[in-house]
Amino acid sequence: MPYQKVLTIQDISCVGQCSLTVALPIISACGMETCVLPSAVLSTHTGGFTGYTFRDLTDDIPAIRDHWKKEGIRFDAVYTGYLGSSRQIDYVLSIFDSVMNPGALKIVDPAMADNGKLYPGFDDAYVRAMAALCARADILLPNITEACMLTGHPYQTCYDEAYIRTLLEKLTALGAHTVVLTGVGYTDDTTGVAVYENGKYSYYKHTRLPVSSHGTGDVYASAFVGALMNSRTTFDSARIAADFTVRCIERTAGDEHHCYGVKFELVIPELIRTLGL
Ligand code: PXL
Numbered sequence: 001m002p003y004q005k006v007l008t009i010q011d012i013s014c015v016g017q018c019s020l021t022v023a024l025p026i027i028s029a030c031g032m033e034t035c036v037l038p039s040a041v042l043s044t045h046t047g048g049f050t051g052y053t054f055r056d057l058t059d060d061i062p063a064i065r066d067h068w069k070k071e072g073i074r075f076d077a078v079y080t081g082y083l084g085s086s087r088q089i090d091y092v093l094s095i096f097d098s099v100m101n102p103g104a105l106k107i108v109d110p111a112m113a114d115n116g117k118l119y120p121g122f123d124d125a126y127v128r129a130m131a132a133l134c135a136r137a138d139i140l141l142p143n144i145t146e147a148c149m150l151t152g153h154p155y156q157t158c159y160d161e162a163y164i165r166t167l168l169e170k171l172t173a174l175g176a177h178t179v180v181l182t183g184v185g186y187t188d189d190t191t192g193v194a195v196y197e198n199g200k201y202s203y204y205k206h207t208r209l210p211v212s213s214h215g216t217g218d219v220y221a222s223a224f225v226g227a228l229m230n231s232r233t234t235f236d237s238a239r240i241a242a243d244f245t246v247r248c249i250e251r252t253a254g255d256e257h258h259c260y261g262v263k264f265e266l267v268i269p270e271l272i273r274t275l276g277l
Helices: 020-029 058-071 086-098 124-135 144-149 163-175 216-229 234-252 264-274
Strands: 006-015 033-044 055-056 074-079 100-108 178-181 190-197 200-207
Touching: 006 020, 006 086, 006 200, 006 216, 020 033, 020 216, 020 264, 033 058, 074 086, 074 216, 086 100, 086 124, 100 216, 124 144, 124 163, 144 163, 144 178, 163 178, 163 190, 163 200, 178 234, 190 234, 200 234, 216 234, 216 264, 234 264
Parallel strands: 006 033, 006 074, 074 100
Antiparallel strands: 033 055, 178 190, 190 200
């Protein structure tokens, strides 16, 4: 696989093992030049911490974009995660239109909600703006909560394959041709990912560990992007990222002082070996 330039747009949570502090090391380790556009700087992530600082970087984005344009900088793929504001989403759309190489992949993780609830600071207007961004993506990486919010489908914690298929169809109707839906479990002790590509459904089931860990969506998405950029298929990338995320949770379990994220750094060597790098 040729060395490629991936742009990832999401926040810097200085402490918390999520967003850019996860995406940058993982995608770099997968052998890609990883460029960043920080959407905001927070002292920590917003899950489980109180009193965190939040500096929205929306106003810096047009000048950064214009400088890249002027320098002729172009990216082979873009992966977006947690964004700072609805207004910022319009700028991200303009980045899709101005600094991507022809055929560049656009991967959108609509990181905005989990367990039936929006993350602090987001509202309905943000969900609508995110739906517009998802419409322009090639590949969407939502969890079930985000999928329901984006499509207006009722959120359920108990569901069957028909419910998931409906959700996948509604998500592709937004515009993306491929959806990787995470956290889909049909039994109590398993979870998995449902992949919907060109109207074809497939499912990868894996162990569900009895702990819920923050930042695992970002760990998952980053490993997915790393595998995909190494020419793996969507399903293979979804499987590799799922196995990697489970291993990260396993390597963290049992350390009650480390509840804000997962120790993904310890598992990067395994990911690299899996990719044959
Ligand atoms: O992991 C998603 C995420 C990213 N960035 C920030 C967050 C969260 C989830 O809560 O708060 C700032």
